[in-house]
Amino acid sequence: AQSVTQPDIHITVSEGASLELRCNYSYGATPYLFWYVQSPGQGLQLLLKYFSGDTLVQGIKGFEAEFKRSQSSFNLRKPSVHWSDAAEYFCAVGATYNTDKLIFGTGTRLQVFP
């Protein structure tokens, strides 16, 4: 069965520092992979997605993610974090055979110190 693991529940970084949020998935075929961001009390916004092709994908707000099949990972990165990036981040996987559904990780809460 598909699953998504976000091993870091809470991460704290200083403003201007680099960021990497980890995501590992379990799926037998090539998955569709997504990162979403959720500000407090708000819905989720799509940051970026990977379907196929170039394994390094660029998203909104300066984020990027790299798909590594050998490690079953899809880590989210940003070279310099801004205070407004403080939020909760969710990784999700969709099955290529049933693209109607997404399986979400439990999320990583990012705190940014000035």
Add this chain to the structure above:
Amino acid sequence: SQTIHQWPATLVQPVGSPLSLECTVEGTSNPNLYWYRQAAGRGLQLLFYSVGIGQISSEVPQNLSASRPQDRQFILSSKKLLLSDSGFYLCAWGTSNEQYFGPGTRLTVT
């Protein structure tokens, strides 16, 4: 452009009372529609999804139900709320392998 609305934004209901949460989508036709629940520290749980009017699939057995009376309207209901129904309820619409979320409804069952 597409827009998704949810209401109410917040709701406090006593145990045993009924529930009706509404979600509507604008700017698209025949979308896939989803209801998720987000409990504190537990990520998103898919509750229901619909690929068309009157077509509802349930992912998790519970005392909630969903209906899709119109193409762009998705309703989440309960006849009698439980304390465990508290949470943040998110509606989403999807097409071409992507899902877009509404602003959510915070439900507190007391």
